[in-house]
Amino acid sequence: MKWELVCGLEVHVEMNTRTKIFCGCTTEFGGAPNTHVCPVCTGQPGALPVLNRQVVENAMMTGLALGCDITRLTRFDRKNYFYPDLPKAYQISQLYAPICTKGGIEVTTEEGKKKFIRLHEIHMEEDAGKLVHDPWTESTLCDYNRCGVPLMEIVTEPDFRSAHEVIDFLTKLRSTLQFLGVSDCKMQEGSIRADLNISVRPAGGDKLGTRTEMKNMNSFKAIARAIDTEARRQIETLESGNKVVQETRRWDDNKDASFAMRSKENAQDYRYFPEPDLPPVYIDDAWLDKVRGSLPELADAKRVRYREQYRLTEHDIGILCQSARLCRLLEELVALGTEPKEAANWILSEVLRLCKEAGLDAGDLQLDAGRLAHIIELLTAGKLTRASARQALEAVFADDADVDAFIREKGLLVERDAGAVAAAVDQVLRDNPDAVKKFRTGNEKVYGFLTGQCMKLLRGKADPKDVNAALREALAQ
Amino acid sequence: MNYTQSTALEMARAIREGKVTSPELVQAAKARIEDVDGSIRAMTALDWEAAMRRAEEVQARIDRGEDMGRLAGVPMAIKDNICMRGLPAACGSKMLLEFNPPYDATAVDKLQGAGAVIVGHTNMDEFAMGSTTETSFHGATHNPWNLQKTPGGSSGGSAAAVAACELPCALGSDTGGSIRQPAAFCGVTGFKPTYGAVSRYGLIAYASSLDQIGPLARDAADCAAIYDIIHGKDVHDATTVDSVCGALDALDGGICGLRVGVPEEYFAKGLDEDVRARVLETAETLKGLGAQVENFSLGMVKYAVPAYYILACAEASSNLSRFDGIKYGYRADEAEDIVSLMSRSRTEGFGKEVRRRILLGTFVLSSGYYDAYYVKALKVKALIKQAFDAAFAKYDVILSPAAPTTALGIGQSLSDPLKMYLGDIYTVSVNLAGLPAVTFPCGFDRDGMPVGAQLIGPAHGDKTVLRAADAFQRATRFHKMTKGGAL
Numbered sequence: 001m002k003w004e005l006v007c008g009l010e011v012h013v014e015m016n017t018r019t020k021i022f023c024g025c026t027t028e029f030g031g032a033p034n035t036h037v038c039p040v041c042t043g044q045p046g047a048l049p050v051l052n053r054q055v056v057e058n059a060m061m062t063g064l065a066l067g068c069d070i071t072r073l074t075r076f077d078r079k080n081y082f083y084p085d086l087p088k089a090y091q092i093s094q095l096y097a098p099i100c101t102k103g104g105i106e107v108t109t110e111e112g113k114k115k116f117i118r119l120h121e122i123h124m125e126e127d128a129g130k131l132v133h134d135p136w137t138e139s140t141l142c143d144y145n146r147c148g149v150p151l152m153e154i155v156t157e158p159d160f161r162s163a164h165e166v167i168d169f170l171t172k173l174r175s176t177l178q179f180l181g182v183s184d185c186k187m188q189e190g191s192i193r194a195d196l197n198i199s200v201r202p203a204g205g206d207k208l209g210t211r212t213e214m215k216n217m218n219s220f221k222a223i224a225r226a227i228d229t230e231a232r233r234q235i236e237t238l239e240s241g242n243k244v245v246q247e248t249r250r251w252d253d254n255k256d257a258s259f260a261m262r263s264k265e266n267a268q269d270y271r272y273f274p275e276p277d278l279p280p281v282y283i284d285d286a287w288l289d290k291v292r293g294s295l296p297e298l299a300d301a302k303r304v305r306y307r308e309q310y311r312l313t314e315h316d317i318g319i320l321c322q323s324a325r326l327c328r329l330l331e332e333l334v335a336l337g338t339e340p341k342e343a344a345n346w347i348l349s350e351v352l353r354l355c356k357e358a359g360l361d362a363g364d365l366q367l368d369a370g371r372l373a374h375i376i377e378l379l380t381a382g383k384l385t386r387a388s389a390r391q392a393l394e395a396v397f398a399d400d401a402d403v404d405a406f407i408r409e410k411g412l413l414v415e416r417d418a419g420a421v422a423a424a425v426d427q428v429l430r431d432n433p434d435a436v437k438k439f440r441t442g443n444e445k446v447y448g449f450l451t452g453q454c455m456k457l458l459r460g461k462a463d464p465k466d467v468n469a470a471l472r473e474a475l476a477q
Numbered sequence: 478m479n480y481t482q483s484t485a486l487e488m489a490r491a492i493r494e495g496k497v498t499s500p501e502l503v504q505a506a507k508a509r510i511e512d513v514d515g516s517i518r519a520m521t522a523l524d525w526e527a528a529m530r531r532a533e534e535v536q537a538r539i540d541r542g543e544d545m546g547r548l549a550g551v552p553m554a555i556k557d558n559i560c561m562r563g564l565p566a567a568c569g570s571k572m573l574l575e576f577n578p579p580y581d582a583t584a585v586d587k588l589q590g591a592g593a594v595i596v597g598h599t600n601m602d603e604f605a606m607g608s609t610t611e612t613s614f615h616g617a618t619h620n621p622w623n624l625q626k627t628p629g630g631s632s633g634g635s636a637a638a639v640a641a642c643e644l645p646c647a648l649g650s651d652t653g654g655s656i657r658q659p660a661a662f663c664g665v666t667g668f669k670p671t672y673g674a675v676s677r678y679g680l681i682a683y684a685s686s687l688d689q690i691g692p693l694a695r696d697a698a699d700c701a702a703i704y705d706i707i708h709g710k711d712v713h714d715a716t717t718v719d720s721v722c723g724a725l726d727a728l729d730g731g732i733c734g735l736r737v738g739v740p741e742e743y744f745a746k747g748l749d750e751d752v753r754a755r756v757l758e759t760a761e762t763l764k765g766l767g768a769q770v771e772n773f774s775l776g777m778v779k780y781a782v783p784a785y786y787i788l789a790c791a792e793a794s795s796n797l798s799r800f801d802g803i804k805y806g807y808r809a810d811e812a813e814d815i816v817s818l819m820s821r822s823r824t825e826g827f828g829k830e831v832r833r834r835i836l837l838g839t840f841v842l843s844s845g846y847y848d849a850y851y852v853k854a855l856k857v858k859a860l861i862k863q864a865f866d867a868a869f870a871k872y873d874v875i876l877s878p879a880a881p882t883t884a885l886g887i888g889q890s891l892s893d894p895l896k897m898y899l900g901d902i903y904t905v906s907v908n909l910a911g912l913p914a915v916t917f918p919c920g921f922d923r924d925g926m927p928v929g930a931q932l933i934g935p936a937h938g939d940k941t942v943l944r945a946a947d948a949f950q951r952a953t954r955f956h957k958m959t960k961g962g963a964l
Contacts, residue, residue: 039580043799045573045681046560046582050715080795080842082819089798140815142803271842273851276686276792278715 001239002203005231006211007166007196008120008158011173012151013183014127014191015058020148021126022049022092027150029189033132033143041148043087048277051076055150056281058182059099059124060291062152065176065298066119068103072283076124076275081268084142085129093153095272097280098123105176107168109161117169118157125151152182158197158208163227167220170194171322172299178324178363179298186361187219194223199244200234209234210244214258216251226251230258302327310340316348323362326351332369338376346376350390354397371396374403382463388412414463418470424457425470439475450475481509482961485551485645485699492539492550499532499539499550503594506552510643513964516624519638521557521615522564523597528552535592547702547725549592554647556632557598557615558605559690560679561585564595568681569603569613569631572800572807572826582679583714584648584690584707591706599634599647603828604797605655605683607631608897609890612830617887620663621960622926626884629659635693636663642961646694646703650680652687653785654880654904657916660693661879661929664918666946666956667693668700671936672911674720675704676711682796684789685716687908696956697915697946701725704939720937727940728947733767735945738872740775743903749882751922756878759919759930759949763876766948773871777857777864778906782898784857785905786834787841787850794838800826833894862910869935874945877903879916879929903931913939915946918955927955 020027023040039047056074063070075097078090100122109115127149132141154173160166174185174192185192199211214230217223234244249258297305299321306312306320310330320326326347333343351372355362375392378384384392384407391412395401407413428450429436435446454467480488480502491497507525514520535550555561558568560578567573585595602612610633611617618633620626621641628637632649636659639647649656651669660667669691680690692703701724711717739760744753760770802808802822809825812818827835841850868875880900890897907914912933919930930949934942950956 042804044560044579045566045568045576045799045805046558046578046677046679047580048678048714048716050713078795080798082798082801084801084803084815087799087804089801090795269844271795271839271844271847273791273795273842273847276684276716277682 003200003231003235004203004205005161005227006158006199006201006208007160007227009154009156009160009166009169010195010197011154011170012193012195013154013177013185015055015150015152015182016184016191017052017054017058017150019052021052021055021124021150022148025148031145033141034145036145037147041087042144043089049092051278051281052150055124056099056283057291058150058180059122059152060283060288061180061295062154062177062182063100063103063122064292064295065180066100066103066105066122068100068119068122070283070288071097071099071101073097073280074099074283075280076278077272078275080271083128084140085131085147087129087144087147091125091128092275092278093125094123096274105169105172107165107172110164115159115165117159117165120155120157122152122154125153127151158199163224166196166227167224170220170223175299175322175324179296179327181296181324184363186363190218193218196223196227196230198227198230198234200231200238210246212244212246213248214251215248215261218253222251222253225256226258229256233258310334310344312340312344316344319348320344325363325365329365329367329369329372333373333376336370336373338373342376342380346372346393350393351397354394358397366400367397368400371400371403378403378407382465383414384412385414385460385464387460411461413461415461416463416466418466420458421454421462421466421470424454424462425467425474427457428453429474436475479505481505481642482959483645484695485548485553486702488551488645489548492536499536499552499594500529502550503528503532503552503596506596506644513621513641514643516619516964517621517637517641517643518616518618519599519628519634519641519643520554521567521569521598521600521613521634524564525596527563528594528596531589532594535594538592545592546706548706550594551646552594552596552644553588554597554599554635554638554644555585555595556635556647556649557601558650558681558683559585559598559648560681561595564598566598566681567614568605569601569615570827570831571614573681573805574614574807576805578679580679582690583676583711585679587707587709588648588703593706596644599632599638601634602631603831604681604793605631605650605652606793606830606834608654608658608900609885609887610634610637610659611887612828614828619887620884621964622664623884623924624964625886626926627662627887629662629880629884631655631659632667632693633659636660636665636667639663639665639693639695640960641964642959646692646699648690648703648707649693650683650688650690651908652683652689652789653901653908656691656693657904657914657929657931658880658901661916661918661931662884662927664927664929664955664958665693666696666700666915666917666950667691668697668704668915668943669907669913670704670708670939671720671913672908673716673718674708674913674937674939676707676709676714676717678711678713682792684792685796686792687785687789689908695959696950697917697943698725698728700915701728701943701947704943708939721940724940724943727944729944730948730951732763732945732948735763735768735874736872737763737768737770737945738868738875739770739772740778740868740875740877741772742775742778743877747881747899748878749922752878752880752882752928755920755922755928756876756930760876762949762952763945766952768945770876771872773868775864775868775875777861778902780857781861781906781909782902784854784861785901785909786837786898787854788858788909790834790838791842791851792838794835794842797827797831797835802826830894858909861906865906865910865912865933865935869938873934874938874942875933877931877933879903879931883922883924883926883928907933910936912936913942915942917946917950918958919949919953920955
């Protein structure tokens with residue numbers, strides 16, 4: 001029998017607001033345990049939550065960008081369960097009136113077809129703390145720093161039919177969230193995590209099979225592996241005449257396999273009810289219009305603009321538009337007078353190479369656009385050789401070096417001394433009669449060698465164009 | 478002169494006039510508490526050293542000519558469920574016996590800012606769940622009018638401390654009558670403000686949508702003075718609203734033309750005859766002061782108690798979940814894993830009534846029962862509010878008994894929780910509708926126990942009910958009859 005995968009996502013996104021969702025504590029990642037806490041986020045008796053408006057606006061922006069309906073009277077509910085990382089023993093979340101419903105994202109299937117993945121809802125909630133096992137004392141310790149960090153949970157309909165679609169969806173979602181500036185979306189720090197609801201059914205069927213929920217994937221690659229592995233496991237289960245058990249499973253990336261965590265019979269009753277400590281949030285037209293007006297340009301609009309205004313190639317646009325940070329760098333360079341094509345080339349070749357070498361995500365790039373623009377300007381004016389320009393960029397990339405000071409210190413500025421160039425060419429021709437002879441008998445390959453010798457004599461400080469011209473002329477004689 | 482029987486406003490005036498100092502008043506309170514609290518047991522935590530330091534500070538500022546407000550220098554107490562740094566807030570529970578709040582409640586902050594000297598915590602039913610102050614882990618509080626009787630509850634400690642003239646006033650909290658009923662049973666004045674008028678930040682929650690902090694004092698004027706200090710929108714409590722202020726200045730004794738509604742349902746079967754007589758006499762007194770008194774039918778009355786217990790217990794089951802033995806409070810010894818650590822800590826740390834209400838609340842929120850109980854109770858709550866809205870279209874205030882009886886004997890009601898719950902019949906609707914209400918002494922029953930009347934106002938009619946109660950007190954002396962002597 002031919003089987004079909006049916007998959008839906010629950011994507012948890014940590015927002016990058018400065019403070020937590022219900023108190024004034026910082027949301028900064030890390031920090032010594034229990035230093036980013038207060039009576040509210042540690043659930044002290046008598047403490048009360050107060051909603052951070054920025055969290056609502058971030059959720060509104062996301063909803064607007066994804067074509068959702070914004071719920072005008074949105075409410076919070078309590079999700080009750082006991083766990084040591086949840087100090088109040090309930091999570092303030094949204095069940096009955098989530099802030100966004102509907103909307104969706106268009107993905108491309110393996111066959112290259114466009115397909116619309118529908119969202120069910122987006123809701124706001126607070127994150128829980130972290131448990132740390134201390135093997136030394138054989139005890140488990142609680143770190144509440146993450147308690148109350150604002151989350152958005154983006155829930156899709158079960159519209160995915162392949163891991164490819166899921167990854168394309170997540171890539172586009174992440175890009176949108178980054179362009180909106182509502183989340184850093186760093187998987188390693190857990191600021192975007194996706195849980196999967198996976199089931200299989202006979203291909204083309206319309207009834208949903210029993211699903212399992214998969215947690216604990218910490219990369220897109222792990223998500224793709226988890227989907228394929230779980231679909232195969234379910235198919236094997238069904239084909240051997242057994243039933244799929246509705247359960248939550250935990251993905252183990254090292255073992256490349258998943259393990260059952262809890263089954264439906266042990267499923268928790270969360271006893272949701274409206275959060276009495278927070279009045280409903282009314283989103284009026286004025287507020288909605290204000291947020292709509294503050295939406296930044298998103299990837300799709302940038303693609304069009306980069307094509308029509310900057311005249312970049314589809315290939316370059318494709319790479320640039322995956323990263324809000326790279327787009328910002330490009331636009332800053334262009335604003336500083338760099339020619340768009342040249343700016344794109346520098347980003348895609350040099351900047352990305354440096355990121356890769358440093359093991360740095362492009363999103364974390366700390367490069368000052370003004371410095372790079374200055375380097376490109378010097379290069380274009382013939383005051384730097386391309387090699388020197390690269391060297392200067394490396395210095396800027398590594399420790400934000402001052403470009404002019406660095407060039408001065410290293411003596412990288414091109415010297416326009418026609419006499420020196422002519423003398424160098426003369427000497428190279430004199431010292432390498434064999435190579436000259438080869439060239440004159442038609443071996444073009446030695447030309448590069450001769451240029452290199454000239455540049456070496458000039459200690460790299462001449463404009464290669466000048467050297468080229470002088471060498472060609474001398475060889476032609 | 479001995480000021481222990483004075484009102485808070487009288488004490489503050491005497492301080493301002495240089496007749497007495499704040500430290501002297503604190504010393505007098507200390508002497509009185511040491512004298513009588515052994516038999517009353519109203520106080521659970523006291524810090525005289527801190528109180529004296531504070532009193533001296535306030536006195537120094539007053540001596541420098543600083544205007545610190547109308548209650549500056551007055552000693553008072555707060556209920557055991559209101560957080561104040563340096564004072565363990567146990568909520569009358571083994572669970573929180575050693576809990577030292579790391580922050581001050583907004584109401585405490587405001588009182589201290591106005592120069593009040595908070596000397597300690599008062600006893601209460603465990604987590605404010607009860608009507609007798611007998612379920613406290615600290616032991617039962619006794620009624621100063623008759624030590625064999627309960628002071629009512631859950632703010633029984635606050636009511637008894639005021640009634641025994643240990644202190645002129647205290648804060649309590651009222652979820653279903655927990656300020657008003659003990660005030661009535663102890664012959665003092667208790668005021669529950671409009672929901673949202675006073676910040677709940679720092680009040681250890683029982684039922685968040687019903688809880689409200691309020692004063693218990695000798696008279697309505699003291700209640701108004703305290704309300705003026707503690708009310709107001711608070712950045713730490715999203716349910717607070719801008720509320721009316723200047724309650725004390727609004728007490729002009731004039732209630733001529735005040736329209737008073739008397740709901741027939743509140744005088745039906747089950748009401749003690751003496752209580753009925755005293756409250757009806759109260760109506761006559763108000764009439765004599767120029768008010769127009771009229772009987773009417775309120776409706777929805779019999780649904781209030783069940784709806785209240787469903788909603789309050791549902792919220793309580795969630796609010797009290799944080800007491801899990803992990804972060805603070807009681808932790809069971811030698812638990813083998815996390816589940817047994819939590820369940821044993823909770824089983825051992827909570828008393829019987831608290832466990833009963835947590836179980837009830839957990840049940841009504843459970844999947845499959847939520848709509849039948851919780852959602853239906855919410856609808857009842859809305860209908861009760863509507864019934865009051867309709868009444869307040871015709872009346873400025875509603876007059877009723879505070880409770881169907883006077884104070885019960887110690888041990889009398891614990892055996893029959895249902896009977897105890899029915900004792901809340903006149904008070905719970907007020908919380909469900911979020912209204913302001915004041916109870917005040919209006920006479921005595923055949924055994925000499927105080928009877929309390931209740932005046933309920935429309936939302937934000939805080940000033941109106943206080944003005945009416947104050948007018949009654951200007952014309953009567955029941956509130957002046959204190960247990961200030963030997964006990």
